[in-house]
Amino acid sequence: MRKVLITGSAGFIGYHLAELLLAEGWMVHGFDALTDYYDVTLKQSRQARLARTNAFTSTTARLEDMDALSRAAEESRPDVIVHLAAQAGVRYSLENPRSYVDTNLTGTFNVLEVARQLGVKHLVFASTSSVYGGNSKLPFQETDKADQPLTIYAATKKAGEALAHSYAHLWGVPMTGLRFFTVYGPWGRPDMALFKFTRAILEGKPIEIYNGGDMYRDFTYVDDLVRAIALLIDAVPVKGQPVAAFDSLSEVAPFRVVNIGNNDKVKLLDFIDALEQAIGIPAQRHFVEMQKGDVFATWADASLLKALTGFRPATDYRTGVGRFVDWYRGYYQS
Secondary structure, three states: OOEEEEEOOOOHHHHHHHHHHHHOOOEEEEEEOOOOOOOHHHHHHHHHHHOOOOOEEEEEOOOOOHHHHHHHHHHHOOOEEEEOOOOOOOOHHHHOHHHHHHHHHHHHHHHHHHHHHHOOOEEEEEEEHHHHOOOOOOOEOOOOOOOOOOOHHHHHHHHHHHHHHHHHHHHOOOEEEEEEOOEEOOOOOOOOHHHHHHHHHHOOOEEEEEHHHOOEEOOEEHHHHHHHHHHHHOOOOOOOOOOOOOOOOOOOOOEEEEEEOOOOOEEHHHHHHHHHHHHOOOOEEEEEOOOOOOOOEOOEOOHHHHHHHOOOOOOOHHHHHHHHHHHHHHHHOO
16 A cells, blocks of 8 residues: 655645545555644544544644654655645734744755655645745746745745755655645635635624725635645656646756646635525625735646646536535534
8 A cells, every 4th residue: 555644634635635545545644733723623523534544544743843753754654745734824924924934944844854864755745826926927837937925924835845946956855846726625724715704604794805806816626636636646756857848847856846726717706606606695795905915816827737647627616615615514503
């Protein structure tokens, strides 16, 4: 059986990826701190579902604890590491920037060290579309410049990409960075818009809509996202072997970055319309100004993902929103 170490396994994306890989016959070791950035019981519920199979084991510790991470890696002996743990949230990085430095920089450095020491076949790690920052060219392509981050969160994720590239070059460990675009779906994070909007509408409270709703996002359904990650695990970068002229493959290292998005942009107001339809209740809309660090639009060019895997996310946002609402009602109102 193939073995994988997933950091952030009790998180939104980590949980879904672990569930998929377990279904495909992998041995999965999860590493998660179960921090209280949001509802810990939600994380515990995810982890409990994974623990129903003997193919899943886990360690509860922080990424900054190098000893704990090293022990987990030595005991599980993974073929592949998928590094998803991070201090998430763009807006929270304005309030508590140090937590992003601790987890997203020190934590990522520790993961890179473990990958080097074990000589894993592939390290796949989460980045974000936020690294494109002030780039106004749409859709975003991996070869576009990404050197104008607008938030501490984006800056730490871009720094993680740079660290990973240096490790790939110096020690030859193949690495793939994943730039996620507005992931949503069942078991999502309570600090994200879809979750907050759903809760507010069902409780009869107003929702805050930034920039009058005149914003666009490339909403990516979580099942599509983790399917892409699972396929990219086997798309190991090899120095000097690009798959297309637009490949982001480094010229000096077995390293690339890959967008994972729905290859489309959706207006925020249309997304809210779909949510109202799924819930069957109109939202009380409270319009507020664009928040510091926000961007007007995100939109992924997913051509490289398609070239590498033959797969491209395609779940319509109306379908995905409906599935989220069904999950939310079942989880919180049953």
